Amino acid sequence: MNRLKTVMLLATLTALFLWIGHALAGQAGLVTALLFAGLANFGAYWWSDRIVLRMHGAREITEAEAPELHGIVRNLALRGRLPMPKVHVIAQQAPNAFATGRNPDHAAIAVTDGLLQLVTREELEGVIAHELGHVRNRDTLVMTVTATIAGAVSMLANLAHWGVLFGGGRSTENGENETHPLAAFIGVLVAPFAALLIQMAVSRSREFLADEAGARLSGNPAALASALRKLDAWSQQVPMAAASPATAHLFIVNPFAGGGMLRLFSTHPPTEARVERLLAMVSGSVARNGPW
Numbered sequence: 671m672n673r674l675k676t677v678m679l680l681a682t683l684t685a686l687f688l689w690i691g692h693a694l695a696g697q698a699g700l701v702t703a704l705l706f707a708g709l710a711n712f713g714a715y716w717w718s719d720r721i722v723l724r725m726h727g728a729r730e731i732t733e734a735e736a737p738e739l740h741g742i743v744r745n746l747a748l749r750g751r752l753p754m755p756k757v758h759v760i761a762q763q764a765p766n767a768f769a770t771g772r773n774p775d776h777a778a779i780a781v782t783d784g785l786l787q788l789v790t791r792e793e794l795e796g797v798i799a800h801e802l803g804h805v806r807n808r809d810t811l812v813m814t815v816t817a818t819i820a821g822a823v824s825m826l827a828n829l830a831h832w833g834v835l836f837g838g839g840r841s842t843e844n845g846e847n848e849t850h851p852l853a854a855f856i857g858v859l860v861a862p863f864a865a866l867l868i869q870m871a872v873s874r875s876r877e878f879l880a881d882e883a884g885a886r887l888s889g890n891p892a893a894l895a896s897a898l899r900k901l902d903a904w905s906q907q908v909p910m911a912a913a914s915p916a917t918a919h920l921f922i923v924n925p926f927a928g929g930g931m932l933r934l935f936s937t938h939p940p941t942e943a944r945v946e947r948l949l950a951m952v953s954g955s956v957a958r959n960g961p962w
Contacts, residue, residue, distance in 0.1 A: 764910035796894030803883030
């Protein structure tokens with residue numbers, strides 16, 4: 671269901687993007703928008719991992735520096751038949767972790783100092799397994815594409831906004847504007863908001879999938895559930911100084927706490943919903959080394 675939801679949301683976001691491009695300048699605007707998005711996606715595909723790691727001050731560590739952490743990552747990667755990712759540590763007391771990289775062969779996992787100090791070994795295995803679930807599902811690529819399209823929608827909507835104000839838009843052969851100015855104005859105001867909501871919804875769907883994959887890989891859903899509870903509680907007390915709204919979707923828990931209406935714009939599902947699903951897997955007797 672979450673995979674189907676992701677496909678549907680991406681299709682909706684793409685349709686929104688195409689509509690804005692076409693409304694802005696007809697066929698020429700559509701082609702230009704697609705070319706721009708293609709170039710942006712190409713750059714994000716090849717360099718987003720290095721940009722994100724540098725943005726958060728992540729430092730690659732060797733096995734000699736962190737033998738236990740490397741051992742956990744290696745054992746889980748072997749169990750999941752994945753290449754060994756690079757291991758990074760972020761000098762932050764806020765407990766958190768994320769995975770990045772364009773594919774499993776070029777993946778990296780980053781954990782904060784706070785995470786290593788807070789969780790038990792079993793909980794750390796659950797967190798690492800969750801991040802490897804993102805790697806296996808190629809979520810870093812999915813979210814890069816989603817963020818790029820959403821950003822392009824906002825940019826085009828802004829251009830269309832000024833076009834509407836100054837009498838722009840597509841015209842018929844008789845010189846009449848095909849789109850009513852008021853309808854076009856409302857459309858370009860709603861489009862960025864809708865794109866943001868879709869981007870957040872895609873991110874929440876991928877988190878549920880990574881939780882399930884991580885639970886099956888580690889064989890211990892309860893440990894991952896326990897880790898999520900700890901990280902969620904501490905994230906509301908210890909802010910992550912290097913966090914950015916643009917990269918919040920990468921982390922295992924949202925570095926920006928919020929409730930009520932703010933959850934509509936959250937990149938992560940409510941922690942209690944994630945924990946509930948994981949504990950349901952416990953009752954379903956998820957076997958260690960089981961299929962994921």
